[in-house]
Amino acid sequence: MKPGALMSEPFLIGESMTGGYGGADILHDCTIAVEKGQIAVIVGPNGAGKSTAMKAVFGMLNLRAGSVRLGGADISGLSPQARVAKGMGFVPQNNNIFPSMSVEENLEMGAFIRTDDFSATMEQVYTLFPILRDKRAQAAGELSGGQRQQVAVGRALMTKPSVLMLDEPTAGVSPIVMDELFDRIIEIARTGISILMVEQNARQALAIADKGYVLVQGANRFTDTGQALLADPEVRRSFLGG
Amino acid sequence: MEIVNAIVLLANYVLVPALSYGSQLALGALGITLIYGILRFSHFAHGDVMAIGTATVILTTWGLQSVGVSFGILPTALLALPIGIACTIAYLLVVDRVVYRFYRRVRAKPMIFVMASLGVMFVTNGLTRLLIGPGEQRFADGERFVISAREFRNLTGLAEGLALRSTQLLTVIVALIAMVVLFWFLNRTRSGKSMRAYSDNEDLALLSGINPERVVLITWVIAGTLMALAGTLYGLDKTFRPFTYFQLLLPMFAAAIVGGLGNPLGAIVGGYVVAFSELGVTYAWRRFAGYFLPPEWIPEGLMQVLPVDYKFAVTFAILVLVLLFRPTGIFKGKSI
Numbered sequence: 001m002k003p004g005a006l007m008s009e010p011f012l013i014g015e016s017m018t019g020g021y022g023g024a025d026i027l028h029d030c031t032i033a034v035e036k037g038q039i040a041v042i043v044g045p046n047g048a049g050k051s052t053a054m055k056a057v058f059g060m061l062n063l064r065a066g067s068v069r070l071g072g073a074d075i076s077g078l079s080p081q082a083r084v085a086k087g088m089g090f091v092p093q094n095n096n097i098f099p100s101m102s103v104e105e106n107l108e109m110g111a112f113i114r115t116d117d118f119s120a121t122m123e124q125v126y127t128l129f130p131i132l133r134d135k136r137a138q139a140a141g142e143l144s145g146g147q148r149q150q151v152a153v154g155r156a157l158m159t160k161p162s163v164l165m166l167d168e169p170t171a172g173v174s175p176i177v178m179d180e181l182f183d184r185i186i187e188i189a190r191t192g193i194s195i196l197m198v199e200q201n202a203r204q205a206l207a208i209a210d211k212g213y214v215l216v217q218g219a220n221r222f223t224d225t226g227q228a229l230l231a232d233p234e235v236r237r238s239f240l241g242g
Numbered sequence: 243m244e245i246v247n248a249i250v251l252l253a254n255y256v257l258v259p260a261l262s263y264g265s266q267l268a269l270g271a272l273g274i275t276l277i278y279g280i281l282r283f284s285h286f287a288h289g290d291v292m293a294i295g296t297a298t299v300i301l302t303t304w305g306l307q308s309v310g311v312s313f314g315i316l317p318t319a320l321l322a323l324p325i326g327i328a329c330t331i332a333y334l335l336v337v338d339r340v341v342y343r344f345y346r347r348v349r350a351k352p353m354i355f356v357m358a359s360l361g362v363m364f365v366t367n368g369l370t371r372l373l374i375g376p377g378e379q380r381f382a383d384g385e386r387f388v389i390s391a392r393e394f395r396n397l398t399g400l401a402e403g404l405a406l407r408s409t410q411l412l413t414v415i416v417a418l419i420a421m422v423v424l425f426w427f428l429n430r431t432r433s434g435k436s437m438r439a440y441s442d443n444e445d446l447a448l449l450s451g452i453n454p455e456r457v458v459l460i461t462w463v464i465a466g467t468l469m470a471l472a473g474t475l476y477g478l479d480k481t482f483r484p485f486t487y488f489q490l491l492l493p494m495f496a497a498a499i500v501g502g503l504g505n506p507l508g509a510i511v512g513g514y515v516v517a518f519s520e521l522g523v524t525y526a527w528r529r530f531a532g533y534f535l536p537p538e539w540i541p542e543g544l545m546q547v548l549p550v551d552y553k554f555a556v557t558f559a560i561l562v563l564v565l566l567f568r569p570t571g572i573f574k575g576k577s578i
Contacts, residue, residue, distance in 0.1 A: 081451055090449060098442040101435070109439045112432075113451035155450070 009072060011036040011194050012088075012163050014057040017066035025064065026052045027218040032196065034163065034211065039185065039195040041209035041226065043202035043239065049218035050198040051093065051167055057196065058090050058165055059083050070163070085113055089161030093168045093198075096152035099141025103132050106140050106151050110158030118158060125154040128184060146177035150184070157188070164188060166197035182208050203240050206230050214239055243400075248533035250402040254391065260514070260521040262410040262479055265417035268513030269472035270490065271497035272424065272506055273465040279441040279504035280461040281342070283355030287363035288469065288494060293487035294333060294366050295466070296473035297374040299326030300381045300482060307383070315385035317409070317478055326474060331466035337362055338462055346458070363488075370484045379482040382409060409479040420471055421510060424464065428506065433460055441504060492554060493520070496561045502571025511572060516557055523547045523556045 010033035020026040026049045034040035042050045059080045067076045098106050111118040126133040129150040140151045170178040189195050199205035206212045209226030229235050277285040302322035313321050388411050391403025428434040440447040440457045497516045501508025526544035
């Protein structure tokens with residue numbers, strides 16, 4: 001038995017993941033995990049494989065080695081769609097809404113796999129993002145960047161996921177909107193949903209992170225709590241600009 | 243009185259025929275635009291599948307007539323329509339299974355799909371000729387006119403008559419019902435919304451658990467229904483000839499592109515734009531002008547912009563103008 005196997009395992013873990021999109025490996029023995037109701041953030045320089053690590057956890061690329069486990073069950077062989085059914089929500093970085101459909105229809109499509117009544121979940125999303133309630137009948141493609149991100153997150157929340165994965169949710173939004181989005185993400189985590197996200201704005205993201213992963217060239221470089229990483233002089237010098 | 247006569251004249255020769263022709267084009271263009279939006283390719287076999295679908299309607303109609311079934315004042319073809327629709331859908335599903343599904347699986351480029359549909363077009367073309375022959379077929383029966391020109395004149399006492407053929411009225415009514423049902427389906431039902439979602443953002447639709455094969459199936463079912471409807475209505479209103487249906491491809495595509503490819507509302511508007519332009523440009527306006535101009539001003543000629551033989555030139559001209567100045571069409575569609 002491996003050391004530490006008796007310790008309680010994280011809710012979601014992609015362990016020792018190695019693989020890529022077909023050619024050379026992008027990830028090398030990379031491990032990403034998140035505890036129940038906590039926020040884990042993946043940061044690192046451009047091309048470090050942050051998004052790739054996230055996609056690997058979600059099953060969007062084939063792993064040559066390593067495994068992904070959700071709540072103790074091995075889900076390595078499942079397709080992304082099957083992982084959604086298992087309780088994983090994913091918000092892609094780009095093209096993450098249905099632009100010609102109304103905000104409400106976007107949320108409905110998020111709940112497509114649900115056969116029960118999802119009006120209560122929709123109400124929760126509207127409570128979380130009040131602006132969406134006002135714009136419910138408007139086409140999502142006509143909204144501002146920050147509002148679109150809210151639609152995208154709201155769509156992923158409609159399946160009542162236990163883990164929400166966000167690929168650079170604040171890309172291309174203003175600093176004020178970014179703070180606002182981070183506040184909402186903390187709120188979502190407080191409801192018991194684990195958050196795994198990739199972020200360019202490393203400093204702000206680590207500030208709200210329970211766990212931070214610094215990736216370099218597809219491998220784990222530093223792993224610690226968000227606060228500890230922010231305080232680590234080497235991390236500061238190399239990745240946070242001093 | 244002059245003005246009323248002029249309007250009746252125009253209605254008789256341009257407005258009423260364009261309205262029914264436009265409805266037929268709109269039904270065809272709706273199918274093209276749906277296939278483009280969901281399956282992401284230009285379905286070149288559209289006209290010929292319409293032809294083979296209509297051929298099954300005609301054969302069923304003849305079968306019904308031979309056993310003495312008729313639909314009173316309405317054309318018997320309406321009774322045969324459900325069977326024709328079923329045959330068209332079945333044909334499309336077989337073609338999808340044999341041809342298009344392979345290319346979907348290998349994620350072929352749209353251009354390869356277009357070429358495949360071109361092949362389907364030729365094969366379908368041949369099959370239609372084997373099934374019913376290359377010649378002209380008439381299958382309209384029932385009451386011919388809602389009101390004939392003579393009846394109209396006697397009724398109103400006007401100099402001009404307005405004939406309204408029953409097939410024209412039928413076309414407009416059936417098209418209207420089909421459009422309302424289609425829009426209700428796309429905007430109100432779960433399946434319809436999943437089709438729009440798939441058309442909007444394929445990857446996100448997959449992520450949301452929408453089954454692509456089911457969306458494709460529904461698309462063919464709807465497109466097949468629209469094709470059989472459009473083909474039968476066109477055949478009833480004018481006449482059925484496989485080659486004519488192949489030629490319909492151009493105005494139907496023009497309608498879909500003018501309205502904005504992938505946009506159902508655009509396809510409908512596009513259908514009427516093309517129909518009204520074709521008839522308006524090829525109509526001889528001399529008699530119409532005669533009601534307004536002093537006799538000495540009326541020109542010798544017919545005041546016809548183009549002869550009727552050149553009606554396809556009108557369609558081409560609209561197409562070129564739209565592609566030059568507004569490639570996404572009147573409504574926001576996908577640019578090609």
